[in-house]
Amino acid sequence: MKPVSRVLVVSDDVTWQAEVMAGLGAAAVRLENPFGLTFVAANTTAETMDLLARDGEVQVVLVDRQLKGTANGEAAAQLANRISDFRPEISLYVFLQNDDERALVEELASHAVDGYFYRDEADFNGWFRILVAELADKSATPFYDKLKQYVRMAKDSWHTPGHSGGDSLKGSPWVGDFHDFAGEHLLRADLSVSVPMLDSLLHPTGVIAEAQMLAAKAFGARKTYFATNGTSTSNKVIFQTLLAPGDKLLLDRNCHKSVHHGVILSGARPVYLDSSINRQYGIFGPVPKATIFRAIEENPDARVLILTSCTYDGLRYDLKPIIEAAHERGIKVIVDEAWYGFARFHPAFRPTALESGADYVTQSTHKILSAFSQASMIHVNDPRFDEHLFRENFNMHASTSPQYNLIASLDVARKQAVMEGYRLLDRTLKLAQELREKINSTGAFRVLELEDLLPEDVREDGIQLDPTKLTVDFSQSGFTADELQQALFERYNIQVEKSTFNTITLLLTIGTTRSKLSRLYDAMLRLAKENRPARALGRMPEIPRFTRLACLPRDAFYEAGERLPLLDDDGRPNPALSGRVCCDQIVPYPPGIPVLVPGQVIDDTILAYLARLQKTQKTIEMHGLAEDGGEFYLRVLRPDEWAELPSRALFN
Numbered sequence: 001m002k003p004v005s006r007v008l009v010v011s012d013d014v015t016w017q018a019e020v021m022a023g024l025g026a027a028a029v030r031l032e033n034p035f036g037l038t039f040v041a042a043n044t045t046a047e048t049m050d051l052l053a054r055d056g057e058v059q060v061v062l063v064d065r066q067l068k069g070t071a072n073g074e075a076a077a078q079l080a081n082r083i084s085d086f087r088p089e090i091s092l093y094v095f096l097q098n099d100d101e102r103a104l105v106e107e108l109a110s111h112a113v114d115g116y117f118y119r120d121e122a123d124f125n126g127w128f129r130i131l132v133a134e135l136a137d138k139s140a141t142p143f144y145d146k147l148k149q150y151v152r153m154a155k156d157s158w159h160t161p162g163h164s165g166g167d168s169l170k171g172s173p174w175v176g177d178f179h180d181f182a183g184e185h186l187l188r189a190d191l192s193v194s195v196p197m198l199d200s201l202l203h204p205t206g207v208i209a210e211a212q213m214l215a216a217k218a219f220g221a222r223k224t225y226f227a228t229n230g231t232s233t234s235n236k237v238i239f240q241t242l243l244a245p246g247d248k249l250l251l252d253r254n255c256h257k258s259v260h261h262g263v264i265l266s267g268a269r270p271v272y273l274d275s276s277i278n279r280q281y282g283i284f285g286p287v288p289k290a291t292i293f294r295a296i297e298e299n300p301d302a303r304v305l306i307l308t309s310c311t312y313d314g315l316r317y318d319l320k321p322i323i324e325a326a327h328e329r330g331i332k333v334i335v336d337e338a339w340y341g342f343a344r345f346h347p348a349f350r351p352t353a354l355e356s357g358a359d360y361v362t363q364s365t366h367k368i369l370s371a372f373s374q375a376s377m378i379h380v381n382d383p384r385f386d387e388h389l390f391r392e393n394f395n396m397h398a399s400t401s402p403q404y405n406l407i408a409s410l411d412v413a414r415k416q417a418v419m420e421g422y423r424l425l426d427r428t429l430k431l432a433q434e435l436r437e438k439i440n441s442t443g444a445f446r447v448l449e450l451e452d453l454l455p456e457d458v459r460e461d462g463i464q465l466d467p468t469k470l471t472v473d474f475s476q477s478g479f480t481a482d483e484l485q486q487a488l489f490e491r492y493n494i495q496v497e498k499s500t501f502n503t504i505t506l507l508l509t510i511g512t513t514r515s516k517l518s519r520l521y522d523a524m525l526r527l528a529k530e531n532r533p534a535r536a537l538g539r540m541p542e543i544p545r546f547t548r549l550a551c552l553p554r555d556a557f558y559e560a561g562e563r564l565p566l567l568d569d570d571g572r573p574n575p576a577l578s579g580r581v582c583c584d585q586i587v588p589y590p591p592g593i594p595v596l597v598p599g600q601v602i603d604d605t606i607l608a609y610l611a612r613l614q615k616t617q618k619t620i621e622m623h624g625l626a627e628d629g630g631e632f633y634l635r636v637l638r639p640d641e642w643a644e645l646p647s648r649a650l651f652n
């Protein structure tokens with residue numbers, strides 16, 4: 001399909017504007033027009049902003065510097081800033097009368113302007129070529145294009161990988177079907193670092209470097225790095241870059257488990273912040289602002305603060321005041337934005353973490369844009385960024401044989417977000433609102449709003465809700481979580497994102513279609529019409545508050561320890577574990593929040609919680625417990641190991 005790219009010409013000089021529109025339109029007919037440039041007009045700031053809100057196909061705005069609206073002639077610069085704030089992916093050019101006008105625009109809006117034309121030149125063909133070149137630069141996919149070029153060259157492979165472009169699979173009576181399933185192009189593009197023209201992810205100087213620079217511009221970062229082993233590894237890379245053994249950091253206990261693994265690998269000294277909890281729905285929210293501000297004040301020697309925004313359930317912080325408070329104390333801020341990487345491309349979701357001042361942001365591009373699984377990005381805005389140190393840590397974790405299809409998917413996902421992200425996200429928002437209304441109309445299911453989801457202690461914290469993540473209360477439907485998920489999957493071919501004891505989560509993305517929406521609504525309506533009587537739903541026991549650390553998590557993790565049974569011979573919590581120091585990260589999943597981290601002191605409340613989970617929540621996975629013969633064990637420090645740990649002095 002040929003793209004459509006509308007160019008908006010803004011001027012209140014309608015005669016001159018008509019000449020420009022006619023001249024550019026004629027050039028579009030005479031000259032090569034690969035991006036489908038067409039031209040539309042607006043005469044006022046209000047018309048311009050309204051059109052940009054309604055039309056996701058607008059790619060370029062041309063603003064007349066003579067635009068009236070302010071006494072000192074600053075209307076054009078002010079409009080440029082408004083456009084940049086509203087849709088930063090838009091390319092913007094200004095028509096000038098002379099160089100004096102350019103100086104004023106540069107002073108007021110240089111960051112928003114991509115180029116200038118001179119009114120009196122009327123070089124329509126030249127202007128049109130520049131606009132085509134602008135869109136070519138913005139829509140370029142340097143790595144993907146080079147990968148396609150190489151595959152088409154049909155080189156014989158005398159290098160890794162062993163399947164040799166899929167040739168090992170062809171004609172095999174045992175695995176030949178995998179060749180057909182994966183596809184010729186995917187297999188031919190699975191190459192190795194033996195191909196210099198495809199650059200090196202570990203030391204990029206060519207097309208990967210170009211693709212990363214385009215991504216940095218698109219997402220508003222100083223530097224962007226592609227990661228092919230997910231945001232989990234991305235978080236660990238940043239931790240090892242910023243933290244030396246013993247350095248203090250502040251972190252949300254609700255962070256992804258990769259963050260807690262990063263604490264172990266870096267040898268850092270964590271200050272865990274308990275997140276807020278919505279007990280009615282078993283949902284964990286952001287850390288209260290008061291808790292964060294207090295932690296910043298009480299830990300002036302902290303080097304790093306890491307938060308997750310938005311959460312799995314779509315709750316996102318009011319980040320700007322938090323980041324400002326951290327920066328006042330010299331604390332770097334990392335934001336895990338794994339579930340929110342699309343936000344830059346629609347004003348309904350902004351400001352992003354980078355726009356709010358975060359120093360480092362990790363995004364799971366595969367979760368919410370069109371990249372392949374494991375394809376993520378690391379964005380850097382730290383003014384004191386040590387690129388050499390970062391690269392050494394990045395290369396420590398990255399494979400020397402990266403999957404080139406993942407890199408290509410990141411290149412393509414960035415292009416799509418820039419060129420049509422606004423339009424696609426606008427459609428997703430409309431579908432989300434429509435689905436919300438349809439689910440609510442069933443009578444048995446209800447989509448929770450922000451007020452329903454917010455825990456009491458963060459209601460005044462400016463928390464916002466990502467409307468593309470729908471949490472559905474099914475407590476009146478008569479189904480249990482397992483029954484509902486099974487019915488949706490087996491009877492209606494629908495797989496949901498996750499569940500609690502009384503909710504399911506639906507994730508809408510730019511890939512959501514009206515047909516999918518219709519099928520989901522039909523399924524939920526049919527289930528509601530079964531008129532099952534409401535039933536008392538089992539509730540997951542409340543996760544205990546954090547106790548305290550007895551030593552650095554790394555120190556506890558790397559000791560051999562001893563394994564003690566979670567339950568005693570009578571099936572009760574084992575009293576021998578009370579007061580001992582845990583060596584592993586114990587994570588019930590869902591919800592995926594550590595009950596214990598390495599170095600944490602175990603108490604009776606935690607033991608009772610874990611024991612109850614084992615007895616009542618059979619579907620919960622218990623990550624971190626050792627299992628032997630159906631019995632679960634906790635690995636804890638031996639008394640002699642504890643006595644010899646030097647880091648215990650930090651916590652006593």
